[in-house]
Amino acid sequence: MKVLGNKLVRAIAFITACALLASAAFIMCDCAVKNDARESRSQYYQMTSDYSESSNTLFVKLWTVANMYMRNLDSNGKFSSNKYLKASTEEAMKSLGLMDDKGNVTIDGDEDFEYILKYGENSITNTDRKPSEFSKEYSFIQQNDVVYPPTKLDLHEYYNMSWYTTNFGMTYFTIKNLSQRSIAIFDFDTSKLPFYYDENGAKIYYKEDGTTPVPKKNSNENEPDENEPYNQFSGEAPPYEQYGSNMPYSIDDKFEYISGDDRPICIYLKPKDDIVTKIEAVQNEYNAADSMIEQKFIDIIPLIAAAFAFGLFFVVMGGYDTEQKKFILKAPNKIFTEFYLLIAILAFLGAGSAIGYFSETKRAFEDGRLSELPVYYAVGYAVLYAAGLFAVNAIVVQLKCRSLIKTSLFGKLLLKIVNGIKGTIRDQTLRKDPLTRRFLIRTGIAVVAEVIAFALFYYRAGDVLFFISLLLLGAYIYLTAVDLRDINKLSEHISAMQSGDYMKVKVPETSVIYGMTKNLNEISDGMQTAVEKRVQSERMKIDLVTNVSHDLKTPLTSIISYINLLGSEEMSPEARDYVKILDEKSARLKVIVSDLFDLAKATSGTDVAKEKLDMVILTQQVIGDMGDKIEKYGRDVRTEIKTDSAPIEGDGKRLYRVMQNLIDNALKYSLDGTRIYVTVNRENTDAVITVKNISAEEMNFTADEITERFARGDSSRSTEGSGLGLSIAKSFTEANGGQFNVTIDGDMFTAEVRLPIIE
Amino acid sequence: MNTENSAILVVDDDHDIVNAIAKLLGKEGYRIYKAYNGLEAIDMLVQNEIHLILIDVMMPKLDGLSAMMKIREKNNIPIIVLSAKSEDSDKILGLSMGADDYITKPYNPMELVARVNSNLRRYLSLGAAGSTMSDNKLRIGGLELDKDAKQITLDGEPVKFTPTEYKITELLMENAGRTFSAEEIYSRIWNEDSFSVENTVMVHIRHIREKIEINPSEPRYLKVVWGIGYKMEK
Incomplete structure (x- = not known):
């Protein structure tokens, strides 16, 4: 264990593993590049491609001759139809290069092939062979409508050829890989008829007497008509590439398709024997090379196995500390698990595709589509392997040290969530916090109900479960409504307290607001x-x-x-x-x-009477009442009533005192010969009464000071009054819900009483 | 009957005040009896012929209001409450419990004398004499308006009124208790719509009050309803 667990040993194992894999990859790629198979394969491809094209063209030619020309021959080989059709057919055949000027059928490009074309009693051939001699392995055979491609030769490409005739004398061919894609023949005189080229390039004649379809005009002049003849623009057929694919000419409803004659057509077509031999030789050569590479692959399996063995050792022993004699998690392995997981997955995918697409890779080498330096590929595979190995090792070490949760981001997140839930459940506050607790429980119920409902919806399960889910949802709604009602009660409780009603509210202990109400009751008590x-x-x-x-x-x-x-x-x-x-x-x-x-x-x-009264009248009454006093002082009191009425709610006696004090004040302290102005006005929602006078003395005090108790406008302290006049005015105004303000502007003293108007 | 030699009972727990009032009223020719609490007052009343009582409210043993209730059980002589309590509620309480008048301390000696005179006159000349009420006479307290003679008497004494003042007083007395706005008074008296003539009415009202009220700032008959109008107390 001491030796095996050594770091150096592990490093050597790691390097060896990578090196082994690199050399295996190198051998493989080198072999693929250097092998002769590449040449044989390209030769094979070239050859099959050539022969494939010519054989297919030939097959189409044979099909066309059969369907366009031989169909109209009688048993003696004479053209049996009317002269217009004959002329039209011959013109078409000539334009397709299938007939010479003398009216003989010519089929070019048959040098390498042998064929027999039979239609009814007539036949065309370039060989002495009998149909039975055309083996299925190497021949195209069409019997009636069924085409059998050769089984052993990779030569056939299928072309979709068709034709139809119409009830107005047109026969339309879709051929597609000869000089023209489509062609139409007619059994009436076309010499002086107008014509157009359809979308497949076929020249279509038409009569304007209603016996043939005519090109439809598009209502918009700027756009081509539907089925618009191309020649309206150029007068010529469009280039081959622009034709639509497989699109038969559409005709009006009154004209109809008449399907083709289904007399049996038989086509037998095979490459000449020497060609077959040639193709097979190339094919064999190619197959041999192919199998040699596969052999080579089998040869390097031990190398790969050794690379994996060393890798396995590296992984198994990874993270072992010889001193602590156990597996420990160290720096490079401490990186997030997800990171290594990503690398491992990428490496695995890379390796997987390298193996899975081995034949594809091989073919890429053979075709020369990949670089000719196998050492790059060897290094590439080695790096892929090294990265994967290292990543797997790190994950395994994390597993060995049981630190997978701690090192992975997802694990950490999971841990946090689990701890959070555990903590919340363990936490005493949750028990005391009925809102959260109820929310969690009910949300749980609702989610379960929803899941059930969803499952039912999805799987169309039984009615009982659906009923249960409805019941659960109903319970959820009911409980929520109860809680909301209770919370509403709480709100009412608070409102009542706010408006001074310190009632006690009793709620059952199960209510969500039990604790809150208890506290509120205590606050209320206090x-x-x-x-x-x-x-x-x-x-x-x-x-x-x-x-x-x-x-x-x-x-x-x-x-x-x-x-x-x-x-x-x-x-x-x-x-x-x-x-x-x-x-x-x-x-x-x-x-x-x-x-x-x-x-x-x-x-x-305390004790402020509230009665409805009019400040206009009150002001007049006060001034009338004080008439004697005003006369005594000899001041001119100017009353300016600027509003019809100023209804307010207040204590008449007190407001009378306010006005009396203000006028008293003005009389006492105003300068001889000046006037006192009393105004009553409405400003927005206030009745505003002002009393203005010019002070006899200089007013060396502020507006605030003068409304203080016992403040007096003159330092001399006259013998009259208590000095409380303005204080009383202010207090009484405020007791009646109004505002009292004093403004001092030079020698002008203004007292203003502001009371809210009621309507 | 002459108010001279009328007997007045002064009740107050403050001896100085009782003595002062005794002196004050003594100079007017009244006979004065003194009592220093409610019980004494009731005793006094039993033993002597009393024509008017001046009584304080806050007194030991039996307070003024309780004593007054007891007195009112048998006796209808004028009682004037003399109290330091100056709130409207106190006055209303006192008057509703049988007082004929309410004077707040500290009183104006002249006013006190005037009120005593007024109450006595009314009691002796009108109340006790029991002069019959004709349909053409309006009476509120000591205020009497004779429609036929177009004359107004206060506690039996004729008062000189201008025709306008008379009309206003008649209107208010006919509708005693009802509040009239200056505007309404104007249109009823002058038979035309008022236009900024409120002051005119107010001047008249002031003059009327000066004639019929002992203390115009604390009127007994013609009251100002501040911010609304005027009314004659019932």
């Missing part, structure tokens, strides 16, 4: 708790504000009451001034407390 907490804290906030406001109002009530009482007491003018200040401040404090409470309520977004 959200409901959160919402409840928020509502609760909101309520607490309002309670707090209410309480604080109440606690503020009670002492304030006392303050106001006693200041009032104090005011009616006797006191010094100074003290009266103080009381007046106290009165004003307490009044303002009252406004602030009330506004604060309103604001807190508005921002908590």
Whole structure:
């Protein structure tokens, strides 16, 4: 094992195997090239080809003479038909070279052959032999319609010859390998008739009185007529090569074919004896050479066997490592199995075709179609063998090392798929993932159902299986529909949650959405708790504000009451001034407390009444209501109502506060002698109310700052108002679903209220 | 019957406020009884002849609304609720539980006096006197419109109205509870279609309110339905 497993030994075995095969191939090819058989074969081919042609031509000539001429002879050898037919026949015979000027039948090219042509009582021959002396081995024999080619001579090529006659006096011959392919003879006077050449080159006469078919005219002038005579273009018959094959002349329905006379024709034709001898000699020589090559092939069989033996050894021992004492997979063998498989297959195909087409290859050598350097072929075969051997060895080594799956691409792919499936099945997630699991199971069912249905369709098997497949498909559809319905439920569940309905949904454990619904229910729970907490804290906030406001109002009530009482007491003018200040401040404090409470309520977004009202009317009402105040300030308030109506939905009292605050604000902070513009308009789907005024003070604040709580347009802090006016306006507008914006442009202050219109 | 010497019960858990109100109303010539919770108020009412009650809502022992319900079981004297609760819902609750008027804290002393006067007048001169209603008289609370005399009285006191103001008031009182748009009022009073004349109506409405309301910004009779129109409270 140590010696045999050695790498060097293996290499030698490999090289020896290739060398042996190369030498066998060399001997084979060299033999084929050098052999005399090549000459004998080409001689044989030449000879058979020559004789084949002349014998066939001769046979056709004999057939033509029999059918065209001898058919019309009476028992005395006289032409029996009318003079037109006779003239026409003779003209045809002459044009085919079968009759000389004197009207005698001439058959050329019969030097190497002997024949007997018999038609009825008449016969033509160039030999003294009797028909019985024409042996089947070497002769063409036609008896009646049956042609027997020679069995021993490879001379015959079959020609499809035919003729027919018509009821209007034309007889048409399809001959094909004489000087003309087709020819027609007529039994009427053709001397002054028009004619054309048909597609087979036959000269066809026709009468225009309706007794013969005439060439059909094509409706399109630019195209040749159907059965168009060629001579309309050239006046001559087209060259032989352009004829259609085996195409009889077609005639109108009113004219008909009349089949040929079937009196017995007998043709006996054989090469002369010396020719036969000559052919047979060449043939023998060729056969001898052929068998010699075959002998040579048998001689090299041991060489080939030895080459295979060494190859087998190389493969068997391939990959053995003498140190590790086992087969291992090393570099060149590690390449993908498919690669080696391809090489092995190609090599096998190459070798197979080399063996399978041995005789073909041999003949190619003999014909000189292959190169005359056999060493190329020897090397070629050796390389083919070496490649195949190496590839097989690599595959076998991979097999020995059980690494076929790992090294082959297909194996790897397969492994991956198998592992993937195994992994998925083993994987816990699949058990928890009802969608995938269901999908796999149901797809399996559907596929099985389809396969069954297909098989039934294909093999037309029993009804029971078909019923089962229908049942399976039905189950598939039903289960899918159930799942979709459940998923729809899930979607509804989510929608309900989205719209604030934290309902709990119960589904059976078998449902596909069981897990999801469970989770959703938990989320729903959490959200409901959160919402409840928020509502609760909101309520607490309002309670707090209410309480604080109440606690503020009670002492304030006392303050106001006693200041009032104090005011009616006797006191010094100074003290009266103080009381007046106290009165004003307490009044303002009252406004602030009330506004604060309103604001807190508005921002908590509770208790907003929703009624349908018109912002046009509301604006007019507010301005009318504030008439006194406007007069007091002496400002000109210009109202521009640009729309008939601006219906919105909101809390009238709050919106009144918004408008009141805005106009209040404008009155308080506008410059003396300027006008205040109040506009009501519709923009798309919004009712837009703007209040514009020119500020008395420079507005050194931003639009955002002014709507903050307690922001005031003047740093001096006038004694009036809470400073919450714009904040309240903004909060109330937003609580009514609108938008509140302030724009400052130089000294122009614009407050805009935007509320969605309802129709 | 004169409102002078009328007895008024002031109920509030805040002694200072009770004293302040007592002083305030005392100067008007009223006799004042004081109570500091609902139970005391009921006791007071049993022991004394009271013509009007001013009562707070949030009080210990018995709150104002409960006390008021108890009082209303036997007594129909005017009750004015005086509360720090200023929400509309609170006012509606108070009025529906038998209060004749609702004043929010901190009150304007002048307004308080006016309302007390108004309620007392109505109670003593109209309610108690029980003057008969003729077909040609419309009455809402202390507001009375005499169609024959074409005169309007508030708590028995005649009020001077211009003819237009009278017509508007008559229209609204005849259809008390119904809301009229300015446009409709205009066309009904002037008998012609309105065209940007809403302001005219509003000015008239304001004038009417100034005449019949103690506090025009918190009207008792003629109310503004914001964004829609005007109506006379039933």
